[in-house]
Amino acid sequence: MTSFFRRISFQKTKKTPTAAAAVAVPEEQEEEEEEESPLPTPQTQTVLLLHAARQPYQLTENYPVPQVQGEHEVLVRTQAIGLNPIDWKAPDFNFAIPELPYISGRELAGEVVQKPNEKSRLKARDRVLVISTDYRDLRKATYQEYVVAFDYNTVRLPPSISPEEGSTLGVAFVAAALALGVCMGVDFSSVLDGPDLFTLVRKIAPELLAEDVRGECLDGIAGHERAVAGDWLAIWGGSSTSANLTIQLAKLAGLKTIAVVDKAKHGLRLANHTSIRTDLLVDSHDPQRAVDIIRSNLKGKLRFGIDTRGRDTATTLLQALSPSNLATPSLPSAAADETADVDAPPSPPATPHDSTQLSAHLIGLTGLPKQSAPEGALFHTVPIKLFHEVPEIGDALVQWLERLLAQGLVAPPEIIDVEHGLGSINKGLDRMRKGEISGGKLVVRVA
Structure with missing residues (x-):
């Protein structure tokens, strides 16, 4: 399936200044290079860990930032997380937890911080929706400050969609x-x-x-x-x-x-x-x-x-x-x-x-x-x-969603309320357990 993702890339030619002449770099080119350069990324982060079934998630600092491994992987800084019923049902009923301690979370909106390979349509600083259906890979779980995602599971958000709105509709x-x-x-x-x-x-x-x-x-x-x-x-x-x-x-x-x-x-x-x-x-x-x-x-x-x-x-x-x-x-x-x-x-x-x-x-x-x-x-x-195992399917869906959002043909679900900070996720999940969130989404703003 590698050929499916073969895309045309444009190679930039750099000229080296000499003693005879110095080549000035246009201001527009400087801005373009700055926009596509990686953003500073820390070595550690704060995450929520589940240590056992029927327990609350624990806020944990100094946890390693996940590492990008494959050619279609990007690193995204979390800005807003959409909460889903599975996030409280899984620990309460002890299912869909492949390992402990475990990081949960299925969708977020954020910013690409590490530029993917040249074949990807994404670039650093893109505002994106990450849809994490691969619950067995903890790098892709969204209850953390930095998340790894496949580019074919990542949706670029138009300016009309806020991070909070973007985090509501992926799954x-x-x-x-x-x-x-x-x-x-x-x-x-x-x-x-x-x-x-x-x-x-x-x-x-x-x-x-x-x-x-x-x-x-x-x-x-x-x-x-x-x-x-x-x-x-x-x-x-x-x-x-x-x-x-x-x-x-x-x-x-x-x-x-x-x-x-x-x-x-x-x-x-x-x-x-x-x-x-x-x-x-x-x-x-x-x-x-x-x-x-x-x-x-x-x-x-x-x-x-x-x-x-x-x-x-x-x-x-x-x-x-x-x-x-x-x-x-x-x-x-x-x-x-x-x-x-x-x-x-x-x-x-x-x-x-x-x-x-x-x-x-x-x-x-x-x-x-x-x-x-x-x-x-x-x-x-x-x-x-x-969605995450077959790149052709994931790519077709996320690029279609990009067009639907840009044209306003799909509207994000209603946001019932917004909590703030990773530490507030347990409170949000408790509200969902009690049936307080109905007819829309509860969102957590992280950054």
């Missing part, structure tokens, strides 16, 4: 784009030359795709079943950040959207919001009534559903999908509607069948029903690791 964007583009087959090529991920992933040698996501990538949905403009998509848990970006991208692709939310909390905001206003807004308070409303309005036209909450709500959403005769278990209690299932990984996708009959497709961001997919339906999990 949600990746999850939304892969759910729509890979699991549903949506083609974004008509939206600022966005990626056709369904086609792109099939051009990659199968052995380069991780075994646990290969089936979803290559066999998850057949070509004739791909979602197209005019198709309906229902999102259960429509107030989450991932739902926010999913709705925005789905609308850009011409899909019609349904959001199932707590209307008392989020109904007015979603109904009046330009970017995330849906075609149908359904109250989640009574799950059976929500299913009935969707069925009566769509009349068998709903084939695609995305659940952002967990196993129970995914089971509920399955009953709203067509074919309408799907055999599904009874609905879970309403009390389970707001709680994601975090103690077990999502179920694997169902084995595709050869029938030309259009199927219902259910995508679980945090869980899927316990039972196997019934006849006429397929289950999907989002292959997140494509």
Whole structure:
């Protein structure tokens, strides 16, 4: 895949002054060289370390600044960090922690301090969004003052987007784009030359795709079943950040959207919001009534559903999908509607069948029903690791997001509040545990 990143570089020729004549360096050239030169970087930094499950993160000084190793790696100084539910659920439920002590954090906005190789589109002092989906590499975790990132997982921010705004949308964007583009087959090529991920992933040698996501990538949905403009998509848990970006991208692709939310909390905001206003807004308070409303309005036209909450709500959403005769278990209690299932990984996708009959497709961001997919339906999990393991995918997504942000076609999620300093992250995560942050993002300003 090295050839994919081969880019044209312009070599600057320096003239050496002699006794006969001294060559003056133009002021513009001096400014350009200064802009591209590395910024001073300390040897040590302050980080947050998790030493054991069910404990708070510990503020730790004199921790080594991570070192850049590969040709596509850059070093970024942290300015603002977006907090995600996984950051408190992982230690509380003791999962997704590959080693201890551990550094967490999945997205930040900051400034490139070490100039990458000449082939990279990035340069020192670029304002960027870093999207860290590779949770096993602690150099890329965002709860630290300096972070290593792949250039193909790094988004240049336009002047219109502040660091706080930039830190809110990275992981949600990746999850939304892969759910729509890979699991549903949506083609974004008509939206600022966005990626056709369904086609792109099939051009990659199968052995380069991780075994646990290969089936979803290559066999998850057949070509004739791909979602197209005019198709309906229902999102259960429509107030989450991932739902926010999913709705925005789905609308850009011409899909019609349904959001199932707590209307008392989020109904007015979603109904009046330009970017995330849906075609149908359904109250989640009574799950059976929500299913009935969707069925009566769509009349068998709903084939695609995305659940952002967990196993129970995914089971509920399955009953709203067509074919309408799907055999599904009874609905879970309403009390389970707001709680994601975090103690077990999502179920694997169902084995595709050869029938030309259009199927219902259910995508679980945090869980899927316990039972196997019934006849006429397929289950999907989002292959997140494509973003950092396959450079072609990561590069296509971040450069598309750069264009979307520059043109104002994607808006950052609402910022609920801003905390200050790495030491305030524990306080912020406690607020998330208590359910105080809903319908937007909590951000921590670091520098």
